[in-house]
Amino acid sequence: MNISKEKDFSNWFNTIISDAQLCDLRYNVKGFVVFRPWAVKTMKLMYEEYEKVLEKNGHEPAIFPSLIPEKNFDIEGEHVKGFTPEVFWVESAGDSKLEERLAMRPTSETAMYQMYSLWVRGRVDLPIKIYQSCQVWRYETKATKPFFRSREFHWIEAHDAFATKEEAEAQVEQDMQMSKQVLTEKLGIPFVFFQRPQWDKFPGAVNTFAADTLMPDGKALQLPSTHLLGQNFSKAFDVAFQNEKEEKEFVWQTCYGPCISRIYGALFCIHGDERGLVLPFEFAPLQAVIVPILGKGKDGASIIKYCQSICNILQGAGIRAKVDESENTPGFKYNYWELRGVPVRIEVGGREAEGAKATILVRDGEKKDKKEVAFDELVGHIMEEGKKLSMRLKRQADEKFANSLHEAKTMHELGEKLKLGGIVRIPFVSMENDSKKYADEIKEKFAGDVRGIKYPAEKAPSGEKCVVSGKEATCWAYVAKQY
Amino acid sequence: MNISKEKDFSNWFNTIISDAQLCDLRYNVKGFVVFRPWAVKTMKLMYEEYEKVLEKNGHEPAIFPSLIPEKNFDIEGEHVKGFTPEVFWVESAGDSKLEERLAMRPTSETAMYQMYSLWVRGRVDLPIKIYQSCQVWRYETKATKPFFRSREFHWIEAHDAFATKEEAEAQVEQDMQMSKQVLTEKLGIPFVFFQRPQWDKFPGAVNTFAADTLMPDGKALQLPSTHLLGQNFSKAFDVAFQNEKEEKEFVWQTCYGPCISRIYGALFCIHGDERGLVLPFEFAPLQAVIVPILGKGKDGASIIKYCQSICNILQGAGIRAKVDESENTPGFKYNYWELRGVPVRIEVGGREAEGAKATILVRDGEKKDKKEVAFDELVGHIMEEGKKLSMRLKRQADEKFANSLHEAKTMHELGEKLKLGGIVRIPFVSMENDSKKYADEIKEKFAGDVRGIKYPAEKAPSGEKCVVSGKEATCWAYVAKQY
Numbered sequence: 014m015n016i017s018k019e020k021d022f023s024n025w026f027n028t029i030i031s032d033a034q035l036c037d038l039r040y041n042v043k044g045f046v047v048f049r050p051w052a053v054k055t056m057k058l059m060y061e062e063y064e065k066v067l068e069k070n071g072h073e074p075a076i077f078p079s080l081i082p083e084k085n086f087d088i089e090g091e092h093v094k095g096f097t098p099e100v101f102w103v104e105s106a107g108d109s110k111l112e113e114r115l116a117m118r119p120t121s122e123t124a125m126y127q128m129y130s131l132w133v134r135g136r137v138d139l140p141i142k143i144y145q146s147c148q149v150w151r152y153e154t155k156a157t158k159p160f161f162r163s164r165e166f167h168w169i170e171a172h173d174a175f176a177t178k179e180e181a182e183a184q185v186e187q188d189m190q191m192s193k194q195v196l197t198e199k200l201g202i203p204f205v206f207f208q209r210p211q212w213d214k215f216p217g218a219v220n221t222f223a224a225d226t227l228m229p230d231g232k233a234l235q236l237p238s239t240h241l242l243g244q245n246f247s248k249a250f251d252v253a254f255q256n257e258k259e260e261k262e263f264v265w266q267t268c269y270g271p272c273i274s275r276i277y278g279a280l281f282c283i284h285g286d287e288r289g290l291v292l293p294f295e296f297a298p299l300q301a302v303i304v305p306i307l308g309k310g311k312d313g314a315s316i317i318k319y320c321q322s323i324c325n326i327l328q329g330a331g332i333r334a335k336v337d338e339s340e341n342t343p344g345f346k347y348n349y350w351e352l353r354g355v356p357v358r359i360e361v362g363g364r365e366a367e368g369a370k371a372t373i374l375v376r377d378g379e380k381k382d383k384k385e386v387a388f389d390e391l392v393g394h395i396m397e398e399g400k401k402l403s404m405r406l407k408r409q410a411d412e413k414f415a416n417s418l419h420e421a422k423t424m425h426e427l428g429e430k431l432k433l434g435g436i437v438r439i440p441f442v443s444m445e446n447d448s449k450k451y452a453d454e455i456k457e458k459f460a461g462d463v464r465g466i467k468y469p470a471e472k473a474p475s476g477e478k479c480v481v482s483g484k485e486a487t488c489w490a491y492v493a494k495q496y
Numbered sequence: 497m498n499i500s501k502e503k504d505f506s507n508w509f510n511t512i513i514s515d516a517q518l519c520d521l522r523y524n525v526k527g528f529v530v531f532r533p534w535a536v537k538t539m540k541l542m543y544e545e546y547e548k549v550l551e552k553n554g555h556e557p558a559i560f561p562s563l564i565p566e567k568n569f570d571i572e573g574e575h576v577k578g579f580t581p582e583v584f585w586v587e588s589a590g591d592s593k594l595e596e597r598l599a600m601r602p603t604s605e606t607a608m609y610q611m612y613s614l615w616v617r618g619r620v621d622l623p624i625k626i627y628q629s630c631q632v633w634r635y636e637t638k639a640t641k642p643f644f645r646s647r648e649f650h651w652i653e654a655h656d657a658f659a660t661k662e663e664a665e666a667q668v669e670q671d672m673q674m675s676k677q678v679l680t681e682k683l684g685i686p687f688v689f690f691q692r693p694q695w696d697k698f699p700g701a702v703n704t705f706a707a708d709t710l711m712p713d714g715k716a717l718q719l720p721s722t723h724l725l726g727q728n729f730s731k732a733f734d735v736a737f738q739n740e741k742e743e744k745e746f747v748w749q750t751c752y753g754p755c756i757s758r759i760y761g762a763l764f765c766i767h768g769d770e771r772g773l774v775l776p777f778e779f780a781p782l783q784a785v786i787v788p789i790l791g792k793g794k795d796g797a798s799i800i801k802y803c804q805s806i807c808n809i810l811q812g813a814g815i816r817a818k819v820d821e822s823e824n825t826p827g828f829k830y831n832y833w834e835l836r837g838v839p840v841r842i843e844v845g846g847r848e849a850e851g852a853k854a855t856i857l858v859r860d861g862e863k864k865d866k867k868e869v870a871f872d873e874l875v876g877h878i879m880e881e882g883k884k885l886s887m888r889l890k891r892q893a894d895e896k897f898a899n900s901l902h903e904a905k906t907m908h909e910l911g912e913k914l915k916l917g918g919i920v921r922i923p924f925v926s927m928e929n930d931s932k933k934y935a936d937e938i939k940e941k942f943a944g945d946v947r948g949i950k951y952p953a954e955k956a957p958s959g960e961k962c963v964v965s966g967k968e969a970t971c972w973a974y975v976a977k978q979y
Contacts (some may be wrong), residue, residue, distance in 0.1 A: 045561035078525060
């Protein structure tokens with residue numbers, strides 16, 4: 014594609030989703046897109062990985078209905094205020110008007126907790142740790158952007174209920190750990206967990222913790238968030254148990270929502286380059302493509318046959334591989350598969366076929382990095398190179414992320430630093446609701462958002478003044494422009 | 497549960513879904529249920545298996561929006577007539593009335609084929625073989641029944657487009673083959689593929705082929721169906737390519753829809769027994785449960801430790817295993833896991849722990865079938881017994897199915913045979929629309945439905961008269977009561 018994502022991110026983004034066939038924006042409902050096979054294959058691998066980690070941590074899968082009666086929303090006051098403006102409403106079916114409007118779930122608290130109320134009787138029924146992999150619908154009024162913000166998106170939501178506050182708090186920590194296991198360790202996506210300001214938490218939560226990463230244009234993108242719900246919902250939905258003294262106790266709840274379609278967006282934006290997608294080895298739909306080079310006077314059939322035998326041993330070793338036997342030129346094929354981020358390219362001409370070897374190039378390498386590898390060593394070599402590629406991607410992303418963290422101690426400095434992109438740390442008055450007006454001032458002046466305080470909490474700045482209000486600063490706040 | 501599914505299927509069915517916690521019917525939208533973890537875990541394994549087979553046969557996954565503009569439905573005349581009465585309509589979002597009503601997809605032809613029209617330009621873009629795993633919504637006016645007929649159900653839909661009629665016809669055959677690979681070979685579910693009568697085909701199809709199995713009460717249940725769409729939709733949605741002569745040609749299409757939630761229903765109804773679920777080894781959420789037997793005076797800690805070491809080697813071999821360390825009695829645990837269909841129970845008392853062995857009982861066995869197995873042989877033994885269990889289930893189901901196929905040559909005989917349950921073969925006038933009135937007569941008299949002719953086609957009955965009309969019979973029709 015030959016576009017720099019650093020210099021022209023918007024163009025890079027629009028080009029890659031169309032050229033690498035990640036999604037199609039021409040679907041005829043506003044804010045809805047078609048996710049095409051190349052993106053879906055990686056998203057499926059991401060779902061699998063996430064579900065594995067959730068299950069290892071005691072979660073079980075369930076499937077709840079996607080329609081929720083309007084009356085369920087009215088039960089928790091903050092929740093209804095937060096979500097009602099975003100709900101798609103089903104009002105009729107066939108020829109009949111429905112007696113009650115049904116919401117297409119924007120999130121499933123109000124569908125699930127009425128069932129939890131039926132399921133929880135005694136302490137023996139706790140904890141409940143259930144997740145569902147599904148889509149949700151939100152009538153976004155902000156500009157939509159494929160993968161980042163659509164009116165239908167694909168996520169996992171885990172909803173947990175505990176007998177004690179301590180267990181719920183520990184779950185929030187576990188949710189952050191799981192985010193790290195998948196996003197950092199597997200996908201190479203750097204992020205910081207922030208505790209969101211009181212004015213920016215999930216409707217109905219006591220506290221919201223959300224991971225922010227950075228896009229190539231320096232804007233923050235929210236990734237998984239986990240919410241300490243306390244007893245807000247359990248009191249509203251009557252999710253309670255009899256304790257040892259036969260008293261009624263309400264459960265303590267948490268919910269966690271990694272959005273797979275959005276994380277996929279972050280993944281390709283963070284690792285991609287001017288030639289197209291670059292994907293960690295484990296998550297590439299195709300991990301190795303074998304390109305036969307059939308020059309004049311060469312024995313085409315025997316080269317193809319040799320390519321097939323390479324493909325067979327790779328597949329036998331569990332590597333997703335294929336031979337590109339299409340009629341295009343090798344050069345065309347190189348570009349095609351580079352654009353799609355296939356981690357390993359294997360070139361096979363007459364010389365390779367005769368010598369029982371192959372020429373290997375890893376996706377992020379240059380021509381000069383090509384290596385000849387003997388047939389017998391191919392599997393081991395590709396596995397090794399794949400692992401190294403994933404590690405390189407993670408390291409580069411981490412470095413870039415670390416270089417995008419700034420600090421400012423005056424409004425002027427904050428404005429200057431925000432122009433650089435990234436996240437700026439400032440002394441700030443507090444995260445309580447009455448400090449929202451100072452955050453609004455930052456928003457108005459610099460289009461920057463206060464993302465919260467770091468989690469776990471940092472030591473408060475000592476003797477510093479809030480850069481906006483001039484009052485005593487009680488915390489380090491983090492500011493960024495956001496998607 | 498101690499209920500015979502043959503004698504009292506309805507009671508058996510309602511009891512098992514509640515006692516084994518397969519789904520919860522108390523969700524507060526009519527026709528919608530909550531699928532609980534025990535059912536979802538098996539359904540996930542079934543999805544995985546089906547997706548693997550689809551991909552092996554050249555299909556790729558995609559995700560299309562779940563909302564479809566009303567105007568898309570109007571494009572194919574038969575399709576709109578067939579589905580409009582069943583559609584849930586989204587009419588507003590937030591506070592706004594939508595400009596156009598959006599259908600919650602009852603099936604995705606009208607969402608997908610407008611995109612196929614954009615994607616297909618030349619022969620090089622064909623075939624398209626795309627599937628999506630998703631849910632669909634239908635406002636059923638018939639009585640709903642969990643798993644069998646809900647207003648939201650979970651399926652896979654594969655939509656294929658080809659340059660030629662022959663390829664489309666071959667795809668229909670491949671769809672039937674895939675049904676056989678998953679349902680017959682993996683799940684042990686017997687069925688017959690029928691070509692449905694013209695009056696009972698998928699709205700918009702040229703021909704519909706559907707697999708029917710039988711429930712314990714002798715009624716037929718439709719499983720996967722595949723539809724030859726011909727050029728009906730491609731002409732309506734303008735899915736066409738330029739052929740070699742630069743002429744416009746419309747593609748030939750098929751679609752295939754295995755409904756996972758329904759197949760799961762068939763699975764547990766066919767294999768279950770009076771004690772609860774019986775599941776093929778490969779699809780059991782838990783394949784082996786280890787029950788410690790801690791009698792008086794025994795060394796509990798060392799028994800538990802030994803159970804853990806068994807669990808570890810089983811898990812290491814890829815067997816889904818766990819130790820039931822709850823405080824219930826062994827007898828309670830036996831019933832509990834039998835009800836849930838865990839294929840292998842492993843009893844471990846002091847004698848087993850000291851002797852480095854374990855007592856094994858397979859789910860469909862009796863007390864007398866218990867076997868002592870040495871620790872070192874456990875993995876091999878359980879794998880072997882698991883395989884045998886799956887084969888036994890298949891064989892029993894096949895036998896029962898074969899015994900439920902009858903034949904009748906008069907209306908009276910048809911009535912008598914239908915009382916036995918199962919499928920009755922009769923000489924019949926034809927599958928064309930003008931024979932519908934004779935099928936209606938059967939429906940009215942015996943509540944039996946003409947399911948179609950067998951596929952591949954049988955030899956027509958020679959010299960027989962149609963049992964209803966008395967006219968010359970041109971085919972063997974199959975009749976059954978249905979869900």
